[in-house]
Amino acid sequence: MNLTFLARQISNVVATTAAHITDDRVFFGMQLARRLPGPASRLVGRALGRLPGDSSQAASAWLLGQETTAKDLVAGSQTPSRLLGEIALNLGLLDEAETIAEAVPHATALSSRIRWTKGDIDGAIAALPAGARRTRLIEERRSLQPSWWPETNSHITARSAQETEKSTQPSALHLLTNSLPHTRSGYAYRSHAILTTLKDAGHEVAAATRPSYPVTIGRVSSGPVETVDGVDYLRQIPLRPLSTPTARLDDQASWLAVQAQNRGAQILHTTTHYVNGLATGAAARAAGLPWVYEVRGVLEETWAAAGGSAAEREARRVSQRFQLMRAKEIEVASAADAVITLGETMREHLIAGGVPESSITLIPNSVSEAVVDADVARTPAEVRAGLGLPEAGIWVGTAASIVGYEGLDDLVDAIILARSQGIDLRLLVAGDGVALPTLRERARQLGEHAVFTGRVSQAEAIEHQLALDAIVVPRKDEPVCRLVTPIKPIEAMGLARPVVVSDLPALRELVPETAGVCVNPGNPRELADTLSELAFDEGARKRFGQNGREHVLATRRWKDIGRRYGQVYSRLTGVAAQ
CATH class of the missing domain: 3.40.50.2000 (Glycogen Phosphorylase B;)
Incomplete structure (x- = not known):
């Protein structure tokens, strides 16, 4: 460890922390509590839960991942506060956050953040009094103006052709x-x-x-x-x-x-x-x-x-x-x-x-040699046994960043529908993200048949994907999902697992018909039927997996791409x- 550089980093942390506390201690404290390591964040959440008041109770539920409870507390509160407004904003309750901001004195920072969240940059600036925060937003807006580019120090000179x-x-x-x-x-x-x-x-x-x-x-x-x-x-x-x-x-x-x-x-x-x-x-x-x-x-x-x-x-x-x-x-x-x-x-x-x-x-996105070298000859049940998961059932899921547009709520609903018809589908999701607390709550009725690992390493993500009988990428029909090609379907095919993806342009171009199935986005019933068919057709699962791996090895290896x-x-x- 470079001690001089460590001291520099400590100085950076102290200066940044002091600026945040001076700027807005309520907002800073809330964000700090959420970004603490999981056990510490939950400890703070439990401690807040023992305090009276809607703000403390809502903050407790928010930190403990009980977002439905937190939303109910915010919506039903008769005692608005800055903290409650910030929680409302983080939960996406913009109307409630605005109502609270109007009722709480000196909530200009909260009002500004609400407008910024809505995309009203000028309104976010106008909501603030003169000061450091307002200056920052003005400069943020300036950096977005046409033709604005940074200026560099004049002593920098171009290198010669030689x-x-x-x-x-x-x-x-x-x-x-x-x-x-x-x-x-x-x-x-x-x-x-x-x-x-x-x-x-x-x-x-x-x-x-x-x-x-x-x-x-x-x-x-x-x-x-x-x-x-x-x-x-x-x-x-x-x-x-x-x-x-x-x-x-x-x-x-x-x-x-x-x-x-x-x-x-x-x-x-x-x-x-x-x-x-x-x-x-x-x-x-x-x-x-x-x-x-x-x-x-x-x-x-x-x-x-x-x-x-x-x-x-x-x-x-x-x-x-x-x-x-x-x-x-x-x-x-x-x-x-x-x-x-x-x-x-x-x-x-x-x-x-x-x-x-x-x-x-x-x-295009391609696969690492870790995917190429993975032991794909093992059956999903064998991999699950090594992970301490049940071998029984047909397990579907993904390894991904868990955000709303990934459509994993539709996957949860599809599995619930399939299980109601006697299909032994089970869910495994490896990864973390802002939508994980809500997703956990949605999957609660699946009980032990839904497993969420939280954040995992690359090697662990590969192993958890190998544990799946089918890998699902059920993205929503949003512009970002129609445009951006994710790496997960490529990895899934490289791991010789069948792929089920939403029928969107950026996904269709990734998955050949011989390697997977496209379903209409936002349609849990259709997704449930497709997964149920795969559950009963082991031959199709193996065929899709083999074709997908051959496609990836021939066209999507980093050492070639x-x-x-x-x-x-x-x-x-x-x-x-x-």
Whole structure:
């Protein structure tokens, strides 16, 4: 452990905490309690449950994952408070939160957050008095304005042509939102797979992460550079984080340009969303380097899909925030020297927005060698026995981030319907997310026939998917689900398991008819019938699984797909791929 760097991180935490407490101690305290490790958060929840008052009781239920109870307490309360309003907002009860904000004195911060949640940026700013919070939002709005880009320090100079021709393969510095070993998400694993594939192909690569990461997620970095599987991850930890997003982007862009020079990078490469693109584009301009923008999602559609009701989701899609985010994403992608995206539907979305078709390269999600090397010869029942789960029954489910648009509530309802007709379907869901508490409550009537593991490692996620007789991706019919291609169906096929997916464009392009089944989204009855048919047809399950694995091994292995990155780099730098 680098003690000097540890002290720097402690200073960062102290400064950030002091700023949050000064800014809004109620909001900070509530968010801190929710982000504590599970046992500690539940301990706080139980302690609050012993205190009188609607606010304490609602906070207790919220922390304990009893969201239905928390919503009932909020809706029925006659004693509004700031804490109750913040809980209402976090539960998606916008009308109740607004009513509370109007009834509680000095609730300007809550009123502003409600408007921000609705996508009314100007309203969120107008709700606040002059001060640090208002200034932050003003600068957030400025960063979304057309043509705004960070400014870098004037002392940064571009590298000469002689310096950039030393490598036999183009060298690259990536900018990431998060990374291994501190974040174990699909984003982090894809990023690491790209970096290791490039490294194995002879490219010099490294990755920088966003300012103050991993301190921002409550983790400590062992030093300014952490190495995972031979890949360096660079950490930018300021002693005291700058107070506005525009100032942070200026500083980040300057720092990134210096790192690119120090590392001898010939190309910069970043991923969605636009904040990463702004910093990388400015750094590339300062260092005289080409840059790549990798579009892995559609930020504004993901935000809109998080709305609690259909009306709220539609209101978000016509909001100021949605329109500004969409325009900024297209502006950033259009400014990049090359754009990479995951699927045809995403490519078409970018072209329709005005991104030059000639700049876009499709590099789809693929599977790691951990999936390729998995022991798929074991039956699901054998894998379940090793995990301590019952061998009996037909188990369906997934390993995923648990958010509303994943449609796992429809899967729960489908299993309930099938079981009511005597089909021994059972549920296994590996993963965590904001929708997990509600999903657990929905599945309560399944009793022991529903298992939720919570957060798991990549190796554990693979093992739990192997325990399933069929893997289900029942995404909702939301724009984000029609556009963005997830990695889970690819992994499922790679693990020789049949796949059942919602009949949406971004999913249809992933799963051949020989490897799985498409069902109409949002239709638990149809999903129940499909799963029941598979439950009675072991031959079909095996056939789908075998066909899917053959398809993935032939077309979706990182060691093969990853070479396309090198081809993009060579085209931009003029350095021939080896």
